[in-house]
Amino acid sequence: MPIRVTQHMMYHNMVNQMQSTLSAYTESNEQASTQKRINRPSDDPVGMYRVLTSRNAIASTEQYEENANTALGWLQLADNTLSTQVTTVITQLKELAEQAATGTYDAVNRQQMAYQARELFGSLLNLANTEFDGSHLFGGHVYDQPAFEMGLAVTTWDPEWQSAVDSAGNTQSPPPYVVTGATDKSIVIQFTEVGNTPTSTPGDTGEVVAGSTFRWSDDGGETWHDGTVTNSTTASGSLSLDAGGVILTLPPKDASTGTGFTAQVADLDLGPGAGHGADGENTNGTLLYIRPTAIYMGDDNDPPPDVTFMGNTVSGITATPQGTFSRDVLLRMDSVNAAGDELTYSYSTDNGSTWIQATTAIPSGGVSAADPLRLTVPGGYLDLDAMPSMGAQIKIHPHRADLDYEIMKDTFLTVNNVGKDIFGGYYNGAPALVSEDGDISKNLFEVVGNFIAYLENNNQEGCQRTLPALTEAENVILTAAARIGGKENRVETALNLLSFQKIDQQEQLSNAEDIDLTELLVKLTQQQMAYSTVLKSSSMIMQLSLVNYV
Numbered sequence: 219m220p221i222r223v224t225q226h227m228m229y230h231n232m233v234n235q236m237q238s239t240l241s242a243y244t245e246s247n248e249q250a251s252t253q254k255r256i257n258r259p260s261d262d263p264v265g266m267y268r269v270l271t272s273r274n275a276i277a278s279t280e281q282y283e284e285n286a287n288t289a290l291g292w293l294q295l296a297d298n299t300l301s302t303q304v305t306t307v308i309t310q311l312k313e314l315a316e317q318a319a320t321g322t323y324d325a326v327n328r329q330q331m332a333y334q335a336r337e338l339f340g341s342l343l344n345l346a347n348t349e350f351d352g353s354h355l356f357g358g359h360v361y362d363q364p365a366f367e368m369g370l371a372v373t374t375w376d377p378e379w380q381s382a383v384d385s386a387g388n389t390q391s392p393p394p395y396v397v398t399g400a401t402d403k404s405i406v407i408q409f410t411e412v413g414n415t416p417t418s419t420p421g422d423t424g425e426v427v428a429g430s431t432f433r434w435s436d437d438g439g440e441t442w443h444d445g446t447v448t449n450s451t452t453a454s455g456s457l458s459l460d461a462g463g464v465i466l467t468l469p470p471k472d473a474s475t476g477t478g479f480t481a482q483v484a485d486l487d488l489g490p491g492a493g494h495g496a497d498g499e500n501t502n503g504t505l506l507y508i509r510p511t512a513i514y515m516g517d518d519n520d521p522p523p524d525v526t527f528m529g530n531t532v533s534g535i536t537a538t539p540q541g542t543f544s545r546d547v548l549l550r551m552d553s554v555n556a557a558g559d560e561l562t563y564s565y566s567t568d569n570g571s572t573w574i575q576a577t578t579a580i581p582s583g584g585v586s587a588a589d590p591l592r593l594t595v596p597g598g599y600l601d602l603d604a605m606p607s608m609g610a611q612i613k614i615h616p617h618r619a620d621l622d623y624e625i626m627k628d629t630f631l632t633v634n635n636v637g638k639d640i641f642g643g644y645y646n647g648a649p650a651l652v653s654e655d656g657d658i659s660k661n662l663f664e665v666v667g668n669f670i671a672y673l674e675n676n677n678q679e680g681c682q683r684t685l686p687a688l689t690e691a692e693n694v695i696l697t698a699a700a701r702i703g704g705k706e707n708r709v710e711t712a713l714n715l716l717s718f719q720k721i722d723q724q725e726q727l728s729n730a731e732d733i734d735l736t737e738l739l740v741k742l743t744q745q746q747m748a749y750s751t752v753l754k755s756s757s758m759i760m761q762l763s764l765v766n767y768v
Contacts, residue, residue, distance in 0.1 A: 254731055269731045272723055278627070279720045283713065286625040288351075290709045292633035293702050296355045299348045300640070301699035307341050308692045310334075311666060315688060318673055318681035325438060325676035332673035336402075336510070339666050343368065343512055346641045346663075356637030357516030358619025364515060365637040366663075370397035371511035371644060372466065373668050376504040378480045380656055391656035394647045396453070397508055399464035403436045404671040405508040407461060409481040410444075426457065426468070426479045434461040438675050464508060509671035512643035512663040514650065516619065518636050523616035525600070535606060536587070541598015543616040549593055549600065551610045554580070565595045580605070625712045631705060640698045642691070651694065662691040 314331045317323060323331075347364040348355050357365035372395040374380065381391035411431040412424030424430075430447040443462065450456035455470030457478070471478045481504035525537040545567055552562040552575070559580050564573040581589040590601035600614060622630040637643070638650035642661025651660040658664040665687040672680030 268726075272726050272731075275723045275726075276720060279716055279723060282624065282626055283716050283720070285623040286709050286713050286716065289623040289625055289631055289633045290706065290713070292350050292355065293706045293709060295348065295350050296633075296635060297699055297702045297706060299345050299355070300695050300702065304342065304345050304695050305692060305699075307338050307345070308662075308688055308695070311338055311669065312685065312688050314338075314673075315669060315681055315684040319678065319685060321678065328673045328676050328678075328681070329438065332670055335666065335670045335673055339510060339663075339670060342641070342662065342666065346512065346637055346643075353634075354516075356635045356640060358518060358634060358636050359621060360516040360619075361621065361634060366512040366514055366641070366643055369511050369513035369644060370399070370401070370464065370508055371395070371649070371664070371667060372397060373507040373509060373671055374505060376482065379504060379506070391652065391654075392649065392658075393469050395469070396467040396647065397464065398467075401436065401462070401464050401508070404510070404674045405434055405436045405461045405464055406439065406671075406675050407432050407434045407445075407459060407466065407506040407508070409483060409504050412481045412483060423480050423482050425477055426481050428457060430481075432459060434459075436462060461508065466506070466508060507668070507671035507675065509667045509674075511649075511667045512641065514638040514641075514643045514645040516637055518617050518638065518645070519619050520617050523614050526613040526615065527606075528611040528613065535602060535604040537612060538590070538601045538603075539598060539614050540601070543597040543614055545616070547595045547597065547614040549595065549612045549614070551606050551608050551612075553608060561591065563593055565593075567596055625709060626716070629712070631709065633705075635698065635702075640695065642694075659687040659690040660694045662695065665691050 314335055318328050318331050343366055346356055346366045353361040354363065354365050355361075357363065372392075374392075379393070381393060409426065409430060409432045412426050426447060428447055428449045432445050432447065433442045434445055435442050445460055448458050448460075450458040450467050452458075453467055453470075457468040459466040459468070468479060483503055521542075523539050523543050525539060527535070527537070546569065548566045548570055550564045550566075550573065552564055554561055559582065560577055561580055562575060562577050564575045566573045576594065578591065578593055580591060583589060585591045585602060585605045587603040590603050591605065593600045593602070595614070600612065606612070619634070619636050620632040621634040622632050625631050638645045641663055642649065642651040642658070642665075643663040644650065649658050649661055649664050652658050653660070658668075665684060668680065668687075669684040671677070672684065
């Protein structure tokens with residue numbers, strides 16, 4: 219049955235066709251102007267998801283590149299500081315030590331060298347405080363302040379003074395001497411009376427107590443000043459020596475014997491630089507050199523971690539952590555089973571947000587130091603010498619000085635350094651980088667500080683000892699530089715990989731988002747012709763009516 223076509227129907231259909239053709243033509247024209255196939259989610263929902271995923275991947279890669287470039291800046295500056303600038307200073311110090319170690323130079327010459335050595339010490343201090351973008355390279359996490367500051371320390375060759383036993387019975391080598399005050403010259407202290415018994419016999423020994431006398435010099439022994447040992451007003455059980463405003467505090471008496479330090483009484487006819495025998499013993503009385511050092515102000519990665527008890531615990535309980543902990547671990551005591559032979563506990567590595575439950579056997583004979591309660595946690599375990607109360611919490615907090623940058627997904631690189639493990643100096647009241655026998659040859663600041671004291675007090679043998687010590691300290695510096703250089707190579711490799719990865723991600727984005735220009739030009743031409751045809755045909759049809767045929 220034929221359908222009657224009205225003018226209204228013709229007009230409505232022609233307008234729809236024109237709008238449809240024009241809409242497609244406009245869409246293609248927009249794609250030509252933006253050169254993007256997808257300009258809004260409705261253009262291609264699946265394609266838009268791919269576009270957003272690719273854009274996020276590119277943004278992440280760019281952030282990794284930024285992190286890697288920042289890390290590379292840290293590492294390159296640290297590498298240059300250690301392998302070039304610090305080693306140059308050490309070479310200059312070696313040259314001075316070689317000269318000072320020979321017998322052709324006298325006290326005046328060594329004093330002249332001392333001026334140079336002090337300036338080189340200052341250069342080392344400046345290099346140890348090197349900054350990158352306002353952050354100090356060698357202070358661990360404490361990168362907002364200098365890693366080292368100038369301080370004073372003590373050197374002695376007397377075996378009686380090279381180690382001490384603290385109140386807990388632990389041997390400290392060297393002892394925790396404390397020096398307060400300031401001086402731009404090294405000071406030598408020589409005891410003249412010990413044990414409150416005056417004597418003038420060279421080599422006599424006695425305990426240093428309050429009332430013992432000494433003499434001190436800050437000009438290499440040219441002039442001497444007398445002093446008396448007193449009880450310390452700041453450290454219980456300690457003794458103090460005042461050398462022109464520079465206060466030397468001696469540690470308390472030996473906890474095991476109840477005796478203090480034994481000093482040889484000096485033969486006052488001999489100068490402070492004489493009498494050092496080939497065997498290293500001081501035959502001219504006990505000499506103490508107060509000389510410069512550097513105090514480390516940063517933090518460390520030293521074990522063991524700190525342990526903090528929270529909640530109700532057994533009084534006097536001792537916790538001993540063992541292992542390598544990369545983050546804080548929080549433990550919670552949950553319950554003991556009915557038989558009393560198993561403890562259920564939980565641990566968390568995200569500050570208590572999530573907990574993981576575990577169990578451990580309770581020693582059959584009871585928990586004690588000999589048979590501790592062992593709690594296994596990520597990174598190691600924690601031993602308790604007494605049973606904690608249920609509900610109590612224990613926090614294992616490792617010392618952490620690392621500043622990490624994420625240079626690739628889940629790949630972190632430490633860019634800062636613990637200065638005391640490279641340059642040495644003093645940390646927490648004692649020299650860093652000290653061997654078990656008390657040798658400080660790896661401690662660059664201590665070696666150079668000793669060298670200055672030897673120069674200023676005309677100690678030729680001390681200058682001879684400095685040469686091998688400088689070589690050993692330099693090896694520590696070069697080892698640290700090599701480690702940092704290895705990290706540089708790793709970052710450069712990561713940057714190359716990130717560059718290729720970014721190109722691949724950009725290609726994926728282009729494939730999902732960009733328009734094919736050749737195909738688009740053909741499409742535009744077709745749509746333009748179609749639209750023109752629709753307009754022309756519509757115009758011709760709309761002009762027709764029955765009037766034309768009447």
